[in-house]
Amino acid sequence: MGSSDPSRHSLTAPAFGRPELLAQALTHRSAGSPHNERLEFLGDALVNLFIAEALYARWPQVDEGALTRARAELVRESALASIARELDLGPRLTMGPGEMKSGGHRRDSILADAVEALVAAIYLDAGFEACRAAVLPWFEPAMAALPPPHKVGKDAKTRLQEWLQGRQKPLPVYTLLSESGEEHAKQFRVRCELLQPPLATEGEGGSRRAAEQIAADAALALVDPPRGAR
Structure with missing residues (x-):
């Protein structure tokens, strides 16, 4: 992928062997096809797997219920939207005029979808291991800030x-x-x-x-x- 700091993954086209994947990941359906919904589907599964694997290793004595609640906390819409803002995805999104006018590039749901689509684009471009190495650091601050396992899931x-x-x-x-x-x-x-x-x-x-x-x-x-x- 060519980025020296995976937590600040480069979103410029040269970082991708297939720059069209990046363009698709950042294209909302309001802008027409190809848009990022199929990539979002794949990225959602990848993010859940990466986080599940990381939590399983981090908390070896914790039961399934707490692991499930912790994963839900880390991959919820607002958490993914925060990552999108850290990566400055909003201004990079391609959207239809109506969605752009209504502030879609700031909406949590759209930003979260873009993160998942981006994860899938990295995976398709560079493979599983490179994708995991690039993506996990995005979640590390939130993972480190999780409350003790018995408190996870309580707001x-x-x-x-x-x-x-x-x-x-x-x-x-x-x-x-x-x-x-x-x-x-x-x-x-x-x-x-x-x-x-x-x-x-x-x-x-x-x-x-x-x-x-x-x-x-x-x-x-x-x-x-x-x-x-x-």
Whole structure:
């Protein structure tokens, strides 16, 4: 593949022996054929295999349920969209005028599909081992940040609530601070306030629920920081 840093995989055509695969991976169906939906299908299977294999090796004593929840956490739409933004895929997407005008290049679902399609394009161009070597580093930060296996799959609001209940402390209060943006690109800002210990955090997201989760995660980081940060 020719990239010295696989976590920052080169998306220029010369990095591919078959540059048409890269072009197809970054073409949304709104732009016509060939588009990336078939590649997305293949890439989804590859990503799930790579992550399953990595988790199996990383957590040798963990049962199937926790492994399944951890994989779901790592390959969920928002996680893949975050990788797409790290790789700056949005501006590189080829889309129809309507989809581009509506902000499709910023939409999580489209970005996540593009990541899966890109994985398949790398696989078809360079083979299984090269693809795995290029793709796994994209997931490494999120994999390293996973909570302990018994907590995987619980969202931040649930974990914060359990932490507070376990110490007989009052539950958090979530307050909507602002709602802005056009209908297709709403942004919500929420405050999460704790009474014991007294603190408040804020979160911003594309839905009120997402903003609450971000605020709860920020509160958790203060009251129950990761082991390595203590």
